[in-house]
Amino acid sequence: MIWQLDLSVLTLIVICAFATIMVKDLLSAAIIFGAYSFLMCLLWTEMGAVDVAFTEASVGAGVSTVLFIAAVYQTSRTVKPRKSGRGLAKIFALLATLLTGLVLLIAEADFPGFADLSSPASLHVSPYYITQTLHDTNVPNMVTSVLADYRGYDTMLETVVIFTAGLAVIAILRRYKKDQPFTPPEPYILSKGYPDTIIRFVARQLVPFIQLFALYVVAHGHHSPGGGFQGGVILGASFILLAISYDFKTVLGIMNEKWNVLLGNLGVLIYAGIGFLCLGLGANFLDYSILSKVLPATDRVMARSHGMLGIEIGVAIAVMAIVISIYLNVVSRGKYDKGL
Amino acid sequence: MTAVVILLTLAGLIFFSATTIGILRFPDFYSRMHAAGKGDTLSSLFMLLALVLYNFHEINLGNLLVAMKILLIVVFIFMASPTATHAITDAGYESGVKPWTKKPEEESP
Amino acid sequence: MDSFFIGTGVALCLLMLLTLHRAIRGPTAIDRIMGLNVIGTKTTILLVIIGTIYHRVDMFVDIALAYALLNFIVAIAASRYFQHRKNLNPKGYGFRYRSEGEK
Incomplete structure (x- = not known):
């Protein structure tokens, strides 16, 4: 907590938030919202929440702004002017906003201070995690162990939520043509789009590094910030970069729709399957320590570490497939013919 | 060592200030793009080199890894930032932004 | 030294504020993308x-690496947008609604 940086970044965030609401051009609103996401990541880093900041970094820089631009590309860029003569509604909305703000300000007074040692959360739960995580699970990054082991149910259902979001996007947007059978494009052949050599060359050089870095984030999540979700988003962002810089069909040639949906299923299935494996071996659902019966040469502590790695891989696969699927559906209106 | 770190950081800040002044004051899109693309890349090189030197105070494996990662950031910024500049300038050219000229008859097409 | x-950092935030001025008030959307970059x-x-x-x-450098790798995707996506839809109309895309006479 560095109060000088805190104050400056918060000022910038408030300015960004107001500008995002006030601007009438939707593309500009998406871009200013990207700047807001950068600043949010800075604020979280500066408060010490490194894992949250990593999530914001990967999602904000790689995926969310691109998805906004794709949505604006397929819909409309301007806001319809609102009809005048709604004075009463405006006054009512202002009153409701002020009242909510007042209630929130009153409730804020009851919160414990930042990093207050005598607050209830710091008295009962946190000391256990801080002192016992390394002893229990052999994972130095306690955020990973809390997310994947102690609170494994939460994370599993979050993965299911992401999976459901992908399914909903497919169900709403995807349109199959009946008379034209889908001919898969030949992989690695560049179609005539916008032959921009510089962008293509740099993207070709950078995509392997991005994917390698994503795998590092997944595998190294036990020791540093990161984990399955962040790694999966970065993997998906590398495919989005391919789809933007090369062509829509290039990505479809590497990862077609059937495989994509299958991978999304497989990721959730890995997570739930590890849980059911623990159940079948005679322990509770997602209690990885029982996996030492199956895994060779591991004691109960190392089994928890390996179980976490397994579910991180599942989350990464699911998130990658869902991110690619959402992008492809949004940018082509579900027709899968051409994108940005 | 500390003097070098401070010198490099100040150099980076000076170039960043020049970039910002260029972004704010230049008259048209292309010249602003010129300021943003060049000054940004060079000043990030200076500041990250300063941070590498400051973090590399004693030689061990962890410090070496951190220094390598920061140098990798420099490499990726040097690849990605000019590409982004090129892409944005290309977008402006494709959508027909007129370059700024001093002659008054060309200002109003 | 700290x-x-x-x-x-505070000086960088100040410079960021000035860049944000261009990113928010910038006459066209590509000026805003430049500010974002x-x-x-x-x-x-x-x-x-x-x-x-x-x-x-060692805990923070990974996030910076992710930004260094992913930062230019938005710029490329926006440039592709303008190659497809060439409506870089500076009028009516600011902070007010389009009036009736303007197109």
Whole structure:
């Protein structure tokens, strides 16, 4: 907590938030919202929440702004002017906003201070995690162990939520043509789009590094910030970069729709399957320590570490497939013919 | 060592200030793009080199890894930032932004 | 030395504020993308600076690396947008609604 940086970044965030609401051009609103996401990541880093900041970094820089631009590309860029003569509604909305703000300000007074040692959360739960995580699970990054082991149910259902979001996007947007059978494009052949050599060359050089870095984030999540979700988003962002810089069909040639949906299923299935494996071996659902019966040469502590790695891989696969699927559906209106 | 770190950081800040002044004051899109693309890349090189030197105070494996990662950031910024500049300038050219000229008859097409 | 880096961070935030002025008021959308790109580079450096202040750069440098790798995707996507839809109309895309007469 560095109060000088805190104050400056918060000022910038408030300015960004107001500008995002006030601007009438939707593309500009998406871009200013990207700047807001950068600043949010800075604020979280500066408060010490490194894992949250990593999530914001990967999602904000790689995926969310691109998805906004794709949505604006397929819909409309301007806001319809609102009809005048709604004075009463405006006054009512202002009153409701002020009242909510007042209630929130009153409730804020009851919160414990930042990093207050005598607050209830710091008295009962946190000391256990801080002192016992390394002893229990052999994972130095306690955020990973809390997310994947102690609170494994939460994370599993979050993965299911992401999976459901992908399914909903497919169900709403995807349109199959009946008379034209889908001919898969030949992989690695560049179609005539916008032959921009510089962008293509740099993207070709950078995509392997991005994917390698994503795998590092997944595998190294036990020791540093990161984990399955962040790694999966970065993997998906590398495919989005391919789809933007090369062509829509290039990505479809590497990862077609059937495989994509299958991978999304497989990721959730890995997570739930590890849980059911623990159940079948005679322990509770997602209690990885029982996996030492199956895994060779591991004691109960190392089994928890390996179980976490397994579910991180599942989350990464699911998130990658869902991110690619959402992008492809949004940018082509579900027709899968051409994108940005 | 500390003097070098401070010198490099100040150099980076000076170039960043020049970039910002260029972004704010230049008259048209292309010249602003010129300021943003060049000054940004060079000043990030200076500041990250300063941070590498400051973090590399004693030689061990962890410090070496951190220094390598920061140098990798420099490499990726040097690849990605000019590409982004090129892409944005290309977008402006494709959508027909007129370059700024001093002659008054060309200002109003 | 820590106070020097805090001062550097605050100076970077100030420069970011000036860039944000261009990103918000910028006459066209591509000016805003340019501002976003510059803010992204400054964010990358500020992340490493914050790590240096906390003396744990090894925890913070991964986030900066992610930004360095992913920062230019938005710029490329926006440039593709303008290659498809060439309506870079500076009128009516600001902070007010389009009036009836303008197209």
